[in-house]
Each structure stands twice: as C-alpha cells, then as structure tokens.
Amino acid sequence: MSFTIGCHLSASKGFLDMAQTAASIGANTFQFFTRNPRGGQAKPVDPADVEAFQKFSKDNGINVILAHAPYTLNFCAARPEIRAFARETLADDIKRMEMVPGNMYNFHPGSHVQQGPEIAIDFIAETLNAVLTPELTTTVLLETMAGKGSEVGRTFEELRAIIDKVNLSDKLGVCLDTCHVNDAGYDIVNALDDVLEEFDKVIGIDRLKAVHLNDSKNPFGSHKDRHETIGNGYIGADAIKRIINHPTLRDLPFFLETPNEVPGYAQEIALLKSWRVE
Numbered sequence: 382m383s384f385t386i387g388c389h390l391s392a393s394k395g396f397l398d399m400a401q402t403a404a405s406i407g408a409n410t411f412q413f414f415t416r417n418p419r420g421g422q423a424k425p426v427d428p429a430d431v432e433a434f435q436k437f438s439k440d441n442g443i444n445v446i447l448a449h450a451p452y453t454l455n456f457c458a459a460r461p462e463i464r465a466f467a468r469e470t471l472a473d474d475i476k477r478m479e480m481v482p483g484n485m486y487n488f489h490p491g492s493h494v495q496q497g498p499e500i501a502i503d504f505i506a507e508t509l510n511a512v513l514t515p516e517l518t519t520t521v522l523l524e525t526m527a528g529k530g531s532e533v534g535r536t537f538e539e540l541r542a543i544i545d546k547v548n549l550s551d552k553l554g555v556c557l558d559t560c561h562v563n564d565a566g567y568d569i570v571n572a573l574d575d576v577l578e579e580f581d582k583v584i585g586i587d588r589l590k591a592v593h594l595n596d597s598k599n600p601f602g603s604h605k606d607r608h609e610t611i612g613n614g615y616i617g618a619d620a621i622k623r624i625i626n627h628p629t630l631r632d633l634p635f636f637l638e639t640p641n642e643v644p645g646y647a648q649e650i651a652l653l654k655s656w657r658v659e
C-alpha cells in the first residue's frame with residue numbers, strides 16, 4: 382500500500398475545492414469540519430460538487446476522506462438539551478456524509494463534567510444507538526482524547542466501554558491522535574509497540590481506522606491537547622518516523638492537524654514522504 386497522507390482543510394468552498402487543494406500539496410486524502418467547529422448551521426451539500434469531487438478524486442488518487450464533528454458538541458452533557466443538540470447535529474452530519482458514501486466521520490466522545498465517566502459512556506452509547514442505522518456506509522470514529530478536564534476517551538478502556546454498548550458497533554472505529562495519546566500517558570515515543578499491543582488487547586487493532594498525526598507542545602502525560610508542528614514538539618521527528626513506518630500503522634490514512642496554513646502543510650507532507658520507507 383502507498384502512503385495515505387493528508388491534512389485538515391477548510392470546507393468553505395466544498396468537496397471539489399478540498400480535493401484540488403489536497404492534490405496540489407501532494408496529499409491523497411484530507412480532513413474537514415462538517416460545519417463551523419463551534420457548531421451552527423451546515424451548508425447544504427451540493428450534488429454537483431459531490432459528483433465533480435468524486436470524479437476528481439478517482440482521477441487523482443484521493444482516498445477515503447475524514448469528516449470531523451464540531452468539537453463543541455457534548456454527547457454526555459448533564460443537561461438533556463445539550464445532549465439533544467449534539468445528537469441532532471450528529472444525525473444531520475451523518476446524513477450529509479451519506480451523500481459522499483463510504484467515507485469516515487470522527488467525533489470527540491465528550492466531557493462528563495462531574496458526572497463521572499460511567500454515566501457519560503452510557504449517554505454516548507445511547508446517542509450512537511439512536512443515530513446509527515444498518516444501511517450506513519460511513520464509518521464513525523471515536524477519537525482518542527488527551528484527557529483535558531473531564532474528557533471521555535482518555536483511556537482505551539473508555540473507548541472500548543462505549544463500543545461495547547453500541548448495537549451496530551460494526552459501524553464504529555477509532556481514530557488515534559498522536560498528540561492526544563502522548564498527552565494522555567501512552568508512551569508512543571519510547572514504547573510504540575507496547576502502546577499498539579495495549580490498543581489491540583483493549584479495543585482490538587481492527588478498530589483502528591485513522592491516525593491524527595500531530596506533535597505535542599506538552600510533555601508526556603500532561604493532559605493538555607496543544608498540537609505542535611511535526612518534529613518540533615515533545616513527540617519529535619524520530620518517533621514520528623517510527624509511527625508512519627510501523628507495520629501496524631503504515632497502511633492507515635494519516636491526517637495532519639498541526640498549527641499550519643496550507644503552505645506549511647505542503648512542507649510537512651513533503652517531509653513525511655521523505656521519512657517514509659517504501
């Protein structure tokens with residue numbers, strides 16, 4: 382398999398524009414927010430844009446893409462109206478993603494805010510059970526979290542507990558964020574093999590569908606979640622080289638969410654390609 386690498390792009394001009402931008406910077410996939418990351422109304426999906434996007438992607442080798450939910454949604458908030466808003470947004474996003482079938486949609490499980498993770502896990506699973514349907518072609522990914530505040534998903538066990546409570550769990554996968562797991566206390570710098578073994582033991586490696594490739598501004602176990610550009614943080618170039626070449630990870634799609642504009646992403650993609658051992 383070839384290296385599948387992309388970055389987070391602005392969705393303001395639609396799917397074709399994102400695919401063209403990706404191709405222009407040497408990427409063969411991309412991630413985007415389904416709507417303003419702070420929530421709010423989504424622009425309707427334009428079928429003509431989807432058609433042009435699909436043709437362009439086929440001609441230019443753009444692979445499976447990743448949508449990201451607004452990060453302000455809280456699926457496990459104590460207030461029912463906040464949970465209801467998150468659920469409605471998720472349902473609407475998934476419906477929109479079905480217009481570009483066969484892709485992936487990633488979300489942050491949420492923050493339990495003093496309720497404790499057990500109740501939160503029940504709320505998150507409840508939402509997924511309400512929204513997932515058997516005919517869905519979109520794979521829905523839970524993101525590994527840094528454990529900032531009361532974030533759920535800071536351990537592999539919490540993600541596994543959510544998956545176990547979802548009826549249509551074959552629709553679910555996990556997106557591993559390298560900044561988040563390092564901040565959460567999984568030592569991907571010194572013990573990558575052990576972390577992946579742990580992931581396999583707790584969640585099952587087949588669930589791992591994507592990697593958010595980020596360096597971290599903060600040290601191991603800091604629970605902060607501040608992304609750094611590749612090679613310039615506490616994860617560092619050597620660990621990132623091992624991550625993109627690791628036999629368990631190398632065939633997954635990698636998405637940069639580093640603090641960059643498009644030209645910076647182009648440079649990082651070129652750098653990562655030079656580090657990739659084919």
Ligand code: FE
Pocket residue numbers: 449452489524
């Ligand atoms: Fe995220």
Ligand code: FE
Pocket residue numbers: 524558593638
């Ligand atoms: Fe991420």
Ligand code: ZN
Pocket residue numbers: 558560561606607608
């Ligand atoms: Zn993050």
